[in-house]
Amino acid sequence: MKSSRTDTRIITLGRHGLHDMVNPPVCHASTIVFPSLAAMEERDDRRKDLTYGLHGTPTTFALEEAVAELEGGHDCRLFPSGLAAIATALMAYLSAGDHLLMVDSVYGPTRRFCDAQLSRFGVEVTYYDPLIGAGIADLIRPETRVVYTESPGSHSFDVQDIPAIAAEAHKKGCRVMLDNAWATPLFFRPFDHGVDVSIQPGTKYLAGHGDVMLGAVITTEDAWDELNFTVQDFGQNCAPDDAYLALRGIRTLSVRLERHQANGLELARWLAGRPEVVRVFHPGLPGDPGHEIWKRDFTGCSGLFGLELIPGPADGFRALMDGMELFKMGYSWGGYESLILPSEPGKLRTASLFETTGPCLRLHAGLEDVEDMKADLAAGLARFTAAG
Numbered sequence: 001m002k003s004s005r006t007d008t009r010i011i012t013l014g015r016h017g018l019h020d021m022v023n024p025p026v027c028h029a030s031t032i033v034f035p036s037l038a039a040m041e042e043r044d045d046r047r048k049d050l051t052y053g054l055h056g057t058p059t060t061f062a063l064e065e066a067v068a069e070l071e072g073g074h075d076c077r078l079f080p081s082g083l084a085a086i087a088t089a090l091m092a093y094l095s096a097g098d099h100l101l102m103v104d105s106v107y108g109p110t111r112r113f114c115d116a117q118l119s120r121f122g123v124e125v126t127y128y129d130p131l132i133g134a135g136i137a138d139l140i141r142p143e144t145r146v147v148y149t150e151s152p153g154s155h156s157f158d159v160q161d162i163p164a165i166a167a168e169a170h171k172k173g174c175r176v177m178l179d180n181a182w183a184t185p186l187f188f189r190p191f192d193h194g195v196d197v198s199i200q201p202g203t204k205y206l207a208g209h210g211d212v213m214l215g216a217v218i219t220t221e222d223a224w225d226e227l228n229f230t231v232q233d234f235g236q237n238c239a240p241d242d243a244y245l246a247l248r249g250i251r252t253l254s255v256r257l258e259r260h261q262a263n264g265l266e267l268a269r270w271l272a273g274r275p276e277v278v279r280v281f282h283p284g285l286p287g288d289p290g291h292e293i294w295k296r297d298f299t300g301c302s303g304l305f306g307l308e309l310i311p312g313p314a315d316g317f318r319a320l321m322d323g324m325e326l327f328k329m330g331y332s333w334g335g336y337e338s339l340i341l342p343s344e345p346g347k348l349r350t351a352s353l354f355e356t357t358g359p360c361l362r363l364h365a366g367l368e369d370v371e372d373m374k375a376d377l378a379a380g381l382a383r384f385t386a387a388g
Ligand SMILES: *Cc1c(COP(=O)(O)O)cnc(C)c1O
Pocket: 081, 082, 083, 084, 107, 150, 154, 179, 181, 182, 201, 202, 203, 204, 213, 214, 215, 332
């Protein structure tokens, strides 16, 4: 039986070709020996034949195949981190003299890469309002090659109208890239919405257990060669142990996401009713500015969202953060545990405003019992106001 349903496919993705073991083994390799000169001449690392450890082993090939199918793209390449995936993908599609349209709500390190690195290679970057939609057409110049999107945006959770942006970008021959970290391919199908190049920081939900650094880039068939060549030239890949852990993580991605979604929505609704909370940034909540587009294009929410507190003294905010029991302070997200981070959603913007008056937080709803999570947050909010 060949099912097209995700929850069935996800169980065996990438397994073929690696014997009958349900978990493809970890294959470590640098040198691979060839039985003859003819075999050496025939094998092509750009075609993912086994040639040299740098270009992949059966373990990384299995993960590439699984992620490509999950995202609904043509093929996939892996990287040692999400940021490495983003940087290399941008280098693949941009050259000196080109122009890049970059969303103003983008993940901070991506922004830094554009400002500090792309500029060194003569690529001009213009930031645009995440809510621009079809208005992107007015910013596209003859030398614009890429329109980069991230939806929802980091920290502000603005939802972009990807189909409208992609339609305008394609009219003018630009490639559309998307950082698909928040939704994962389970809740947003990038290639059904006009995306050409999808980026998945596998560190987050794919691996899902707080112990792996990984990035993936998935493209359409048309965009594949540029990426594939560039990845080789930059010597990028991920380690087989990390690929193994990510393959394991993917098997439970769907059930984990269901619980992250339920816990996140429950907490977001509860926080929205608290007197210490001005706003919750969560596209899954009716009334959120991004809710309608989210409902049209996405099939679910992950556990990551933000909120703005009422203005309060700095020592109250510090007391809130320092006393958390379940929501630990730490970078990254997408693992099984709840996390909390101070956040300044509008701080880096240059093309659009995102105004807040009180301190902001970013929460990742983990897999703990939601009543315990509420109690932890309630105690934190009490510390916040007690200090006033
Ligand atoms: C974490 C993150 C990345 C980068 O992933 P790393 O594996 O940590 O480099 C990229 N984009 C978004 C939106 C992220 O949250």
